[in-house]
Amino acid sequence: xxxxxxxxxxxxxxxxxxxxxxxxxxxxxxxxxxxxxxxxxxxxxxxxxxxxxxxxxxxxxxxxxxxxxxxxxxxxxxxxxxxxxxxxxxxxxxxxxxxxxxxxxxxxxxxxxxxxxxxxxxxxxxxxxxxxxxxxxxxxxxxxxxxxxxxxxxxxxxxxxxxxxxxxxxxxxxxxxxxxxxxxxxxxxxxxxxxxxxxxxxxxxxxxxxxxxxxxxxxxxxxxxxxxxxxxxxxxxxxxxxxxxx
Amino acid sequence: xxxxxxxxxxxxxxxxxxxxxxxxxxxxxxxxxxxxxxxxxxxxxxxxxxxxxxxxxxxxxxxxxxxxxxxxxxxxxxxxxxxxxxxxxxxxxx
Numbered sequence: 001x002x003x004x005x006x007x008x009x010x011x012x013x014x015x016x017x018x019x020x021x022x023x024x025x026x027x028x029x030x031x032x033x034x035x036x037x038x039x040x041x042x043x044x045x046x047x048x049x050x051x052x053x054x055x056x057x058x059x060x061x062x063x064x065x066x067x068x069x070x071x072x073x074x075x076x077x078x079x080x081x082x083x084x085x086x087x088x089x090x091x092x093x094x095x096x097x098x099x100x101x102x103x104x105x106x107x108x109x110x111x112x113x114x115x116x117x118x119x120x121x122x123x124x125x126x127x128x129x130x131x132x133x134x135x136x137x138x139x140x141x142x143x144x145x146x147x148x149x150x151x152x153x154x155x156x157x158x159x160x161x162x163x164x165x166x167x168x169x170x171x172x173x174x175x176x177x178x179x180x181x182x183x184x185x186x187x188x189x190x191x192x193x194x195x196x197x198x199x200x201x202x203x204x205x206x207x208x209x210x211x212x213x214x215x216x217x218x219x220x221x222x223x224x225x226x227x228x229x230x231x232x233x234x235x236x237x238x239x240x241x242x243x244x245x246x
Numbered sequence: 247x248x249x250x251x252x253x254x255x256x257x258x259x260x261x262x263x264x265x266x267x268x269x270x271x272x273x274x275x276x277x278x279x280x281x282x283x284x285x286x287x288x289x290x291x292x293x294x295x296x297x298x299x300x301x302x303x304x305x306x307x308x309x310x311x312x313x314x315x316x317x318x319x320x321x322x323x324x325x326x327x328x329x330x331x332x333x334x335x336x337x338x339x340x
Contacts (some may be wrong), residue, residue, distance in 0.1 A: 030274060033287055040286050
């Protein structure tokens with residue numbers, strides 16, 4: 001049960017932190033159409049996070065609520081993938097980060113449709129469709145920016161150089177995830193991910209780079225400095241006005 | 247914005263069996279992104295089951311200056327409305 005709590009929390013943190021990151025674009029996107037598309041994606045992720053936090057709180061059974069888990073933990077207690085906390089950077093980085101994440105979560109949730117756990121199956125049924133759309137939307141932008149103007153291509157290449165080192169971690173199974181017995185093995189998603197990224201990169205005229213020093217550690221709570229800044233903003237309201245509701 | 251992201255008209259079919267209705271317009275670089283933008287902008291509240299996008303430039307519109315000659319002549323031909331029939335009560339709503 002402890003393993004399942006930890007494993008569910010890891011997944012919830014991925015979705016909340018990335019969802020919050022994308023929500024930072026709200027009101028700042030380069031065009032009105034994307035200003036709606038990005039919050040749509042953020043809400044997909046935060047919706048999944050809510051269900052998972054609520055489930056984790058129930059598993060723990062110590063009276064913590066989904067909000068307590070989401071907003072009242074300290075930095076080292078977050079277990080999200082490092083990719084999810086990376087700053088938005090420019091539009092190229094945001095879209096590439098989304099493609100990287102969704103391209104592993106789509107096959108992950110597809111496999112999770114057969115989970116023995118009813119809540120995980122329920123989340124998977126909804127999330128698999130959302131992730132399919134995120135792959136499509138982010139993928140189309142990566143293609144257009146990569147094979148676009150001189151500047152858009154340069155920004156897309158810079159995004160790959162910046163973010164690719166965080167992708168090995170997408171396929172790591174933590175001890176909790178491996179032991180809980182109800183989640184698909186992440187390492188099994190590598191082939192699907194490679195195929196999707198390969199197809200998009202071929203059209204986007206991008207190269208899959210060699211990564212001499214992959215970055216990892218999110219599952220152990222070892223984060224970059226940027227997560228602290230994100231949490232400061234995300235947790236401000238609950239810290240300043242504990243239990244605030246509206 | 248104008249040249250790189252032309253204007254598209256969006257048509258949404260609310261349910262199977264109904265026809266596509268004009269929902270609004272948007273800017274997008276090409277038809278693939280136009281469809282995705284239409285999905286994101288106009289179907290967030292479950293408005294539809296199918297989307298069409300059409301380049302606004304492909305639409306030929308009637309001239310507002312010709313509105314009188316186009317539409318006024320229909321104004322006094324009330325016999326074209328099927329309102330002169332007695333509908334038996336048993337038929338219910340038509």
